[in-house]
Amino acid sequence: MDFKSVPRRAYTSGPTPIEYLENLSKLLNGPDIFIKRDDYLGLAGGGNKTRKLEFLLADALKNKSDTIITCGAVQSNHCRLTLSAAKKEKIDCHLVLEERVPNSYSPTATGNNLLYSVLDADSKTVVPGGSDMIKEMEKVAKKVEAEGKKPYIIPMGGSNEIGALGYAACAEEINLQLKEDQIDIDYIITPTGSSGTHAGLLLGMGESSRSIPIIGISVNNQTKAQEEKIFKLLEQTSEYLNIENRIEKSAVKVLDDYIGLGYSLPSDGMIEAVKLLAQSEGILLDPVYTGKTMHGLIDLIRSAYFKTDDKVLFMHTGGSPALFNYGSLFQ
Template sequence: MKDFNTFPRRVISHGPTPLESMPRLSQELGCNLFVKRDDCTGLGGGGNKTRKLEYLLAAASDAGADTLVTIGGLQSNHARQTAAAAAKFGFACELVLEDVEGTPKQDYYNNGNILLDKLFGANIHYLEDQQDCLEFADQLMISLAEAGKKPYLIPVGGSNEIGSLGYVRCANEVLEQIRGQDIRLDQIVLASGSAGTQAGLLAGLIAAGADIPVLGIAVSRDTQAQQTLVQSLLEKTLEHMELDPELAKGRVVADGSYYGQGYGITTPETIEAVTLCAQSEGILLDPVYTGKGMAGLIDKCRKGIFSAGKNILFLHTGGSQGLFAYREVF
């Protein structure tokens, strides 16, 4: 295995982020619930992408880039954190953003993450209906290069084997914190989208020889599609760390029962989860990712799938800035 500390990294995040208990939510649901506060990573409002960007920015710098280009939905937290990181390290930032059908519209175009993208000085390309974001981004890379810039393309969600390293690091942080607090975890739960967070976390646990089960609640895909995506990135991440990709076997578990009608479209259970966490723990979740992840966790506690007294860690991946784009659904 490659020495993890030799992967180039730009230190951005506040860390270690706290690992706290959630006593009032635990009482309500019957399991011992803990939360890893990666909503508090510090950069431009925080969230999981900050950890990925530590490695992606190092790669961009090594490639001699002066401009970061990335892709996402109009309310992408990844785009917001990329814009903030670009501002902090003096890169230009070009965001290719697409509308998401079925989302509430009163604040979607001007508030939440998009407001912050503009504040961080990003240049935003709004895609027209039917335009393919990957094709658009490829074309943009060409035009920027022709104009004498040195663009670096960060994939959707920062999810490749470089970005995932941020969550290998987080896995080590969690293992150290549970040892220090004398907690034996039975389960980790998180919201899973472009898969880098779950894949990185699993790679970190595997590398450390820890067998804590990780459940990814899919925010936009069915179980099989999400598992396939995570599996593929986990194998690539293990290879990048010079570990045997076979170690991924049997480790990827996702659940596609909670995403409702699609990416960015809230469900009644999501709204309940966001409200319950706010009112029992003073913790802000988000309507697109962590609200769905927490809805899955709540459902599994209530149904006894997570049995009473189990120690469950929810990885809070951030995103509460998106709440302000979804005012009318609350």
């Protein structure tokens, strides 16, 4: 896949590592579990949004925008990293935060909320859960335009046809690493929420000679709705890149068994998964995305979904700063 014609910034030095989780694999009696450490990506605190922002910020700069407006939940990793990228590019950044759980926002909260202040967001607008986030961002854009600025709106999670390019490129990176290390991966397990990571991986793997099945563990939507969302973005990204050989809809696979009571709401399985990986491998997950995704992987292993000689790659999409706002769950 040729990305040379698409503007791109560089926020990470080199590929993120793929590590073998020997202790966890033995603890769960197989399969062999590997982890793609995208928590090591650049910008403040790392995480998967960095890959998307390399393309999104480049597009904003190409359009001569001097202000970024984006949105997310009140503990949004995407908002943290978008703000960080804007600071690096020396442009303004305004955040619109959705209070998905009523009365859950506190201006003195820790985790990502603290980092919004450390990074000095130009503004934070908190809106009720279920708000039309595009319209809310457009309201901020009008205020910014009245001040003589040129805003650039980045959607939730950076998940549009430009942001998804980050994980199409990541799929190429993974395939190169697996070839160099002579590892044959049977499945990739990824969190799936705003859908850019999942759609990008599917596109990148579909364009390669080593197409690996990808299982998304949903953190918010039910299976059918999430699969439709991913496939729509997959089609839009394919069209953006003028790719003729389209990925079949049957390649989009999502499991919704691990959402629990809802997005960002803790579950016993998530707490166990976060503790298990930390105490066996010294790696931190987050309570919203990777914690629930690891819960899904652990449960699938325990229910014999995989063969014991399979090799599974877990996508660590970052987000550990949010962990510090859930301290009471782990003490």
